[in-house]
Amino acid sequence: MFRTIIKISVRNLLKHKVYLLVNVFGLALGFTAFILIGLFIQFELSWDKTNEHYDRLYRVQRHYSKTRYAMDGNDISPHSRAITAQLLENQFPEFEKVTVIRENGGKFLSAVADRQIYVDGGICADSCYLDVFTYQFIDGTRNGALGEPFSILLSKTLADKLFPGERAMGRTVTIEKKFDLKVVGVYEDLPENTTIRPDYIVSFSTLAHTDRITRRDIRTGDCMTFALLKPGVEYKSAESKIKSVFAGYRGVEFEELQLCPMKKVYLDFNGNGHYYVVLVLYGLIGVFILIMSAFNYINLNTANAATRGKEVAVKKVSGSSRGTLIVQFLGETMLISLLALGLAFLLVVVFLPVFADISGRQLEFIWATDWEFAALSVLISLSVGILSGIYPALILSSNKIVSLFKGDLYSHHHEKFNLKKILVTTQFAISVFLISITISFSLQIRFLLSKDLGFNKENMIYTKMSVSKSGTSFSQLRDRILQHPEIFDASMSKHIPFVSFGGGMTNWEGGDQEEKISCRFNTVSYDFVRNMGIFLIAGRDFSRDFPGDIGNACLINESAAKCFDWDDPIGKRLKDNRLSVVGVVSDFIYKDMHNGIEPSILILASEEITGTWTFAFRVDPNKYQQAKAILEHEFSLAFPNDPFEFNELLMAFENENTFQIYRAINRTILFFTLFNIFLAIIGLLGLVSFTVFRRTKEIGVRKINGSSSLNIFCMLSYEYFILAFYAMVIAIPASWWVYEWIPSAYKLHIQAWVFALGGGILMIIILLTTSYQTILAATRNPVEALRYE
Structure with missing residues (x-):
């Protein structure tokens, strides 16, 4: 039976090639956007997971107690004093290893005197560092690598720059034309989603000779301390014990220590949750676009089902059961959904480099490592297929044969529940929402660029x-x-x-x-x-x-x-x-x-x-x-x-992290707003085509009775403009609330004209999309309309 159902489903789909193409391509775009955003969110939630001891790794942070602050969140510092690691490892057995590092900032390195290479990301780290963090060595080993002063480890990229075509191990690197360091190892470049991602690592003991800083130094507060808890130790318990470790030290007695899990170091180290808001916004966009494409599919499938009443009636007369008919329709919709997902995976390969450039992330989709994500996508695809087919399948299979032959499939459902209107309104609301948010973010970037900074950054x-x-x-x-x-x-x-x-x-x-x-x-x-x-x-x-x-x-x-x-x-x-x-x-x-x-x-x-x-x-x-x-x-x-x-x-100002985040968000939302607009156009084209097809005789009769082409056009388009108005009533408060929800100390409040522009763009899209089909129907010879069957 299933073989027969699949065969009939394929024949039906091939019979309606335009319907198949519109549905598959529309759904594929929705799945593509959903997968791309899903990959981005997955990437942002995977920071530092390459560390072998990720689940037991914590950053030791300072919390300033009994202190006033100008703004919320500044009572927590990611930096700690150099002595912190030594105090923790000596006094608290809960810690397996504790390491201290100090960021070097931008430095010039050279292998030969006349070729200086500026390197922005280097650190000094003690001998415990490689026991806490995971590195893959190309040359040398981690054992004792950072034990001696004036030792340096190089990333593969930096080693190739300093010693092109040569082995770096054992060679000498000069830093800032002042100190010679011996290369004791070369390691693989760390992935982008790594919080501590140095281009080189200098032994911490070198600082005693260059800056008079040691692990026993309590004066130096610009270090970072990372701790590896022993298995089974609850970090809140350990945190309560180390909280007042500086209580007996004059001048720093109000500095309390806290542990930040490595999974929160990048996302939310100070607990304000600001970046989670960004990820939620991305997630909403992905879900909205998927809903948009799914609703398109449901609308088109429901409209198409209205033309298949006689087919179902004949099958009922021939003895097909209600269950068989339901399975038949669901089989078709699920098959289209899976075809769309297959096309989406191909489109992801095409769009992923573009999206990675827009978002500023090194995103990739590999089946071997992302099989769980791919399986989830297949499950969602099947769910979309079931949801899109279940309503028309139930209606068609439950109607009487006489009603099916008459073609009044949805007539008795119209007053109680009009699924099409609800779905179209939702689609329009999503469009206005995304357009409004995109415009608002563009205005925010312009606002930040033109804001008075209190100093002159020019020239x-x-x-x-x-x-x-x-x-x-x-x-x-x-x-x-x-x-x-x-x-x-x-x-x-x-x-x-x-x-x-x-x-x-x-x-x-x-x-x-x-x-x-x-x-x-x-x-x-x-x-x-x-x-x-x-x-x-x-x-x-x-x-x-x-x-x-x-x-x-x-x-x-x-x-x-x-x-x-x-x-x-x-x-x-x-x-x-x-x-x-x-x-x-x-x-x-x-x-x-x-x-x-x-x-x-x-x-x-x-x-x-x-x-x-x-x-x-x-x-x-x-x-x-x-x-x-x-x-x-x-x-x-x-x-x-x-x-x-x-x-x-000026370049430092424009490269500031907030600008980069705002620009990435704005470019990303614009990218997916274009996806959304394209989906709206596809959906509207399909719906209007079906509407014109179903009302061809009515249009012919109206024209014979004196209706003008303008009246016919208004009759066919009026409904969509009313639905657009309802959509704006929903979308305007939603977009206003979401934009105001996004945190920033310097934010341009959303402008009223933005909503008008968003609604206007939607009206133009509706007008341009519906015009061709409705004008064609309105100007058609009524004689042709009456004999089209």
Whole structure:
């Protein structure tokens, strides 16, 4: 019987080739979008799973207790003190291994003196690191690899750059033209979805010789500590024990430790859940598009079933049971659904590189590793087939033979339940929702690009570099550079906005001695405020007329003054009374475009140029290349032993993580909105074609009785415009709520005209899609219409 049913199903499908093509292609697009988004979400939820001990691996974070903060979430820091690993492994048997690492930031590495390679991602790690994290070695072994000072491990990519065509093992790499490191191993590049993904790893013991930092150092707070719990240990229990490990250490007694599971380090390390919102939005889009294509299929299948009444009547007369008819219809719909899924897998191969580029992720679909996802897709496909066929199958199989021959299949169901209207309205609502969200995100990106940052990012060139003793003061270097008319101003600082940022705790005059505030500290030269275009709103700037400012005076921003509850900050003192406030600057965005503005404290630097500094220069925009060449020449003379590279501050701003996320979201939603619009067009074309086909005689009669072509057109299109209105009533509040739900400190609230535009685009789509078929039917000769059978 099943063989016969399949054979009949294939014959029916081949008989209606256009119906088959529309359904298969429409469903395939929906499945393709669903699979692509599913792969993206699966990728985002799989971070760090390549580590062998993923389920027992935790990052040790700092939680600042008894402290005020400018914004929520900043009481948790992913960084910890260098001594943390040693304290945990010595005092708590719950931990199997504890490792400490320190990020190196951008450094220049070289194998030969005249070829410097800038590497952005390197770390220093202790000897336990390779016991905690999983690495695959190409050359060398992990045993004892990071035990000796001045040892370095290289990723395969970096090893090939430094030693093209040669073996790196045992060779020497020079970092920043200052220290020689011996290559003790080469490891496979880590996958993109790895939180700690260094290009090279230097032994932590090297820091004792280069930066005077050891594992016993309590002063250094910019390290990261990762702990491997013993099997069977409950992490909340271990966390409660280590919480107050710093209670007996003066100056850090209010720092509490907590454990963040490795599965949350990337997604939600501080518990605010912001990135989960993004993943939920992606999931909604995937489900909506799948629903869109499924509803198209259900509508077209239901409409097509109305033309098969006589076929079913003949089968009933010939003795076919109701069960056989239901199986027949479900078999056809499930077969179409599986064909669509097969085509979708092919389309995924085509679209995956495009989507990966849009989303900024290295996505791939491999049957051998993604078989569970593929099996889920097959299950969903079969479910869609069953749902799309069950309603017309039940109606057709339950109707009387006389009714089937008359063709009034759905007549007695019309008033109680019109499935088509509900499904079409839902499709239109999804279209308006996605169009509105896409436009809103585009406006948000424009808003962020044009937002007043509180400083001037234009025409600024900077370099961040490690300076050995040069014998040159910054004032001397600055005066020499400003002799060139291409360069307008210059400053030196530890940090500049969107490039790097410092942090620390401070108490303040008038506050509780046990209460501190987390601030962004920055050590700057005299001309930093003017050069960056930051506004002074009270007091004075640092001045060479006040040599006592160095190390003693500070500037604060408006947010800091509010946090300290100071109405008149000038003359107030900070940091155990060591710093005196001489001026207040306007708030400026320091770190990113997602979080709010934090309290900021600027401290005046000495003239000596030693250590890591960021040099920033305001240049003539019409002479950018000349200014860059001048700066490179002057720096080569001033710092012959220190590598450097000049970059534009504007590029750092545009590459900021929030922008990348917003752009990726916007491009992705636009990509799938186009999918959705195409599906809407396909669905409407199919529905209108069936409507015209079923009402051909009615159209002919109306024309004979005097109806104009315009009346016929309006009659056929009116229903869809009414459904579009209902859809907007649903979609507008939904899109408004979802967009407002997305977190950001700097967000343009959704504009009313966006909804009007979304609705207008839907109306245009309906008009253009229905016009051809309805106009053709309205202008057709009524004689042809009456004899079309």
